[in-house]
Amino acid sequence: MAIKSFHPPQRILMGPGPSDVSPRVLAAMARPTIGHLDPVFVTMMDEMKALLKYAFKTENELTMPVSAPGSAGMETCFVNLVEPGDKVIVCQNGVFGGRMKENVERCGGIAVMVQDDWGRAVDPQKLEDALKANPDARIVAFVHAETSTGALSDAKTLVEIAHQHNCLAIVDAVTSLGGSPLKVDEWMIDAIYSGTQKCLSCTPGLSPVSFSTRALEKIKSRKSPVQSWFMDLNLVMGYWGGAAKRAYHHTAPINSLYGLHEALVILQEEGLENSWARHQKNHLALRAGLEAMGLNFVVPVKDRLPQLNAISIPDGVDEVAVRNILLNDYQLEIGAGLGAMAGKVWRIGLMGHASNPRNILVCLAALDDALG
Numbered sequence: 001m002a003i004k005s006f007h008p009p010q011r012i013l014m015g016p017g018p019s020d021v022s023p024r025v026l027a028a029m030a031r032p033t034i035g036h037l038d039p040v041f042v043t044m045m046d047e048m049k050a051l052l053k054y055a056f057k058t059e060n061e062l063t064m065p066v067s068a069p070g071s072a073g074m075e076t077c078f079v080n081l082v083e084p085g086d087k088v089i090v091c092q093n094g095v096f097g098g099r100m101k102e103n104v105e106r107c108g109g110i111a112v113m114v115q116d117d118w119g120r121a122v123d124p125q126k127l128e129d130a131l132k133a134n135p136d137a138r139i140v141a142f143v144h145a146e147t148s149t150g151a152l153s154d155a156k157t158l159v160e161i162a163h164q165h166n167c168l169a170i171v172d173a174v175t176s177l178g179g180s181p182l183k184v185d186e187w188m189i190d191a192i193y194s195g196t197q198k199c200l201s202c203t204p205g206l207s208p209v210s211f212s213t214r215a216l217e218k219i220k221s222r223k224s225p226v227q228s229w230f231m232d233l234n235l236v237m238g239y240w241g242g243a244a245k246r247a248y249h250h251t252a253p254i255n256s257l258y259g260l261h262e263a264l265v266i267l268q269e270e271g272l273e274n275s276w277a278r279h280q281k282n283h284l285a286l287r288a289g290l291e292a293m294g295l296n297f298v299v300p301v302k303d304r305l306p307q308l309n310a311i312s313i314p315d316g317v318d319e320v321a322v323r324n325i326l327l328n329d330y331q332l333e334i335g336a337g338l339g340a341m342a343g344k345v346w347r348i349g350l351m352g353h354a355s356n357p358r359n360i361l362v363c364l365a366a367l368d369d370a371l372g
């Protein structure tokens with residue numbers, strides 16, 4: 001058997017993620033691997049925390065990347081904050097809210113579901129009603145940017161309502177971080193997780209998280225130990241906490257962290273607010289082109305996410321055949337529908353490095369060709 005080295009094709013990634021990785025990030029990842037307790041690496045970790053605080057707009061001391069993908073960031077929030085018997089209100093308007101429910105239940109918690117239509121933002125009034133009906137709820141959880149539908153929810157208002165009812169708020173920002181306005185401290189978010197493979201233009205496999213002082217107090221006052229050894233923040237903090245006390249917890253994914261560091265340096269160079277504005281501007285350009293072709297958006301304008309454009313598949317169109325033409329003839333990946341939206345929508349991502357005018361033109365030309 002003589003299996004040769006793997007050389008992937010050069011694609012344009014305009015699906016729901018991963019998105020195109022900046023060449024600067026890939027170059028950073030090819031730099032020499034050093035020990036994860038090397039003083040030089042430890043300095044890089046401190047910079048990483050500062051850069052993540054900038055991206056999340058927070059001063060939270062407990063801000064770091066979990067060494068695993070977005071799902072692990074999600075799980076880190078739930079396993080640390082939800083104790084057996086805790087009641088959690090989960091707002092669901094797509095696939096990822098459903099995963100939150102599973103997390104709550106696997107932690108021994110009771111999930112009270114607040115359902116909204118897929119393709120719409122979470123309705124604050126429904127959350128308010130659910131909290132009034134469940135005064136013993138301890139936590140509210142929702143997805144800021146639903147990647148399965150392209151809907152953006154009003155995180156600020158939802159967190160405010162949670163706090164009025166004495167609940168902590170867990171927010172999924174996997175698709176929003178770097179692409180849409182997100183202000184962790186100003187909006188008083190208690191626990192938040194994201195991913196590196198969307199608007200940060202980095203490779204998949206890391207999950208930036210941040211926890212408020214209120215969240216930390218809840219974790220410290222737990223009656224039972226966190227059931228996950230790997231994600232127990234009390235232990236992880238021994239590694240990611242202050243440089244003075246850094247001790248082995250797990251072997252950090254060194255080169256992936258170089259990549260995230262570079263991605264965050266790029267974000268800082270562009271400026272967070274400029275990155276949000278670029279995502280919005282490119283979304284409007286794509287939208288104009290798609291609408292000129294007679295294609296329709298699933299999400300109403302007011303709830304629309306700029307970095308994830310869900311488009312209804314026109315009647316009579318073989319959606320798989322269209323995606324295959326894009327991939328094979330144009331090296332362009334767009335996303336299929338997920339969950340209840342499978343077969344009904346395409347999801348066109350404009351995330352991070354991939355959110356640029358050249359990609360928009362290629363996508364419009366390729367779709368025009370494929371749709372005949």
Ligand code: PLP
Binds near residue numbers: 070096148174175204
């Ligand atoms: N939450 C949302 C909103 C997502 O879009 C995703 C991934 O697409 C996840 C969670 C899970 O992230 P990962 O696939 O990196 O585990």
